[in-house]
Amino acid sequence: MRFIFQSLWEPILTKPIPLQVLVVFLLVIFIGPFFTLRFLPWATVIILQIALLFAKLIGSSLLFFDYQITQRIRKNEGKPPKIVYTLGYFLGDSVGLVESLKGKAKDLSKEIKRVPCLLPQKKWYALPLVILPIWFIGPYIGLSGLIKSNVTNWCSLEHWIMAGEWRPSELTCHYPSSSPRWDASLKTKEYESKRNIKKYTKEIKAQPNSQIYYKRGNAYLDIENIEAAFKDYTASLQIAKYAPAYVGRGNIYQKKGDKDAAFKEYSNAVNIDPKYAPAYVGRGDVYQKKGDKDAALQEYRKAIQIDSKNGLAYARIGNLYYINFGNRKAAIKEFDKAANIFLNSGQTDSYNEVISILDKLKKYYFLFTKGNKTRVAQWFLYKEACEAGKHSGVYSENGVGGLLYPSQCGKNNSNLARYKFVDDKGYKKCKGEVEMDYVGGKDKIMTRWKVQETVPGYECTTIGKEHELEMYREERKFD
Numbered sequence: 001m002r003f004i005f006q007s008l009w010e011p012i013l014t015k016p017i018p019l020q021v022l023v024v025f026l027l028v029i030f031i032g033p034f035f036t037l038r039f040l041p042w043a044t045v046i047i048l049q050i051a052l053l054f055a056k057l058i059g060s061s062l063l064f065f066d067y068q069i070t071q072r073i074r075k076n077e078g079k080p081p082k083i084v085y086t087l088g089y090f091l092g093d094s095v096g097l098v099e100s101l102k103g104k105a106k107d108l109s110k111e112i113k114r115v116p117c118l119l120p121q122k123k124w125y126a127l128p129l130v131i132l133p134i135w136f137i138g139p140y141i142g143l144s145g146l147i148k149s150n151v152t153n154w155c156s157l158e159h160w161i162m163a164g165e166w167r168p169s170e171l172t173c174h175y176p177s178s179s180p181r182w183d184a185s186l187k188t189k190e191y192e193s194k195r196n197i198k199k200y201t202k203e204i205k206a207q208p209n210s211q212i213y214y215k216r217g218n219a220y221l222d223i224e225n226i227e228a229a230f231k232d233y234t235a236s237l238q239i240a241k242y243a244p245a246y247v248g249r250g251n252i253y254q255k256k257g258d259k260d261a262a263f264k265e266y267s268n269a270v271n272i273d274p275k276y277a278p279a280y281v282g283r284g285d286v287y288q289k290k291g292d293k294d295a296a297l298q299e300y301r302k303a304i305q306i307d308s309k310n311g312l313a314y315a316r317i318g319n320l321y322y323i324n325f326g327n328r329k330a331a332i333k334e335f336d337k338a339a340n341i342f343l344n345s346g347q348t349d350s351y352n353e354v355i356s357i358l359d360k361l362k363k364y365y366f367l368f369t370k371g372n373k374t375r376v377a378q379w380f381l382y383k384e385a386c387e388a389g390k391h392s393g394v395y396s397e398n399g400v401g402g403l404l405y406p407s408q409c410g411k412n413n414s415n416l417a418r419y420k421f422v423d424d425k426g427y428k429k430c431k432g433e434v435e436m437d438y439v440g441g442k443d444k445i446m447t448r449w450k451v452q453e454t455v456p457g458y459e460c461t462t463i464g465k466e467h468e469l470e471m472y473r474e475e476r477k478f479d
Contacts, residue, residue: 162191193222243273277307293324311341429455
């Protein structure tokens, strides 16, 4: 029965609760009366008619055999037993009764078609117009407690339908005054993982083995239950030395920020199975986080040598080229390989993620003044440049040019971006600060350039000078 509810709930699973309530309410007030007053009686009558048809066939068949037996006995100049006559009379009456009931069922079916299938009180159809606004204005009129209680019950209903447990989701249940940990679009992933956990738990009770513990650990990790996942990976290793379980534990240590413990787990996996590519990807991740980009690249390459269809390794190399080496063209090439592998292997989520990265990589923002005297090319997003500790773009003006570095990592205002600029062209080279004010819109930006000091070894004659430039921004694509 819950499978039917799941199929019905799937189309509205990712919709906001107010929309879910509206859809369910409309279905109830429109389809509910039709189902209870028209469809259910009609289906009952149909089943009754089918049963009566079978009853008539059985009764008629038995009556025919009774007649044949009687004729055979008479043909042999015998007298049929009284029970034969009694049975014949009974079967004849039964067939007649069945025929009579069939007629009544047919009349009842005609009556059902004349039953109204809409609510007699039309005011019920306007109820959503009264209920739904309360969701949005309730917190402002002192009804937040009532709304939260109803939301808890609604989320519990959804969780029971999709996962078999009556409790609100800790990941995607959404209250008006707070945002969920997960976006609603991830509900399908959440409930699929929870159903898998129940399935693997049954298999473990029946016959525990290392692989099932590992699979349940992955399912726990998918819903961010890190402690339960680590426990299952450990249980897997207690049964057998299983390389994927070591990698699972390494991934959890990485999430906790313990790079050394993570590297040890990945190395344990390599020692057990030198041909297990994800272990090398994990070690590459640790090297990348430690800032050793060459060692990270080497580990990712090892993973590809073992498994040329490892899309994650290609994606990691692409990220390494982009963030750490600053080689955009090489990064695009590697991400393209990863996207093709994910697409051909049916890994839709990973494919979409890589395509999103490629879309950003294949374009950049170009800022220019009227007359094109001053130009700025923004290669990297502010956050990405901060994470990589590198310049985010270049600028040029009258033969002078240089690099822009983000100067407020972790504190960047969405409407005001601050950079340090360093000249690297021209015989006079200066250093300073530039502010880019996006308050007027994303396509028209007010910039303020402040010269603060000279580049060591060169001369700067404009220290202390400031000037404002109105610049225009357009999106461009790499050739």
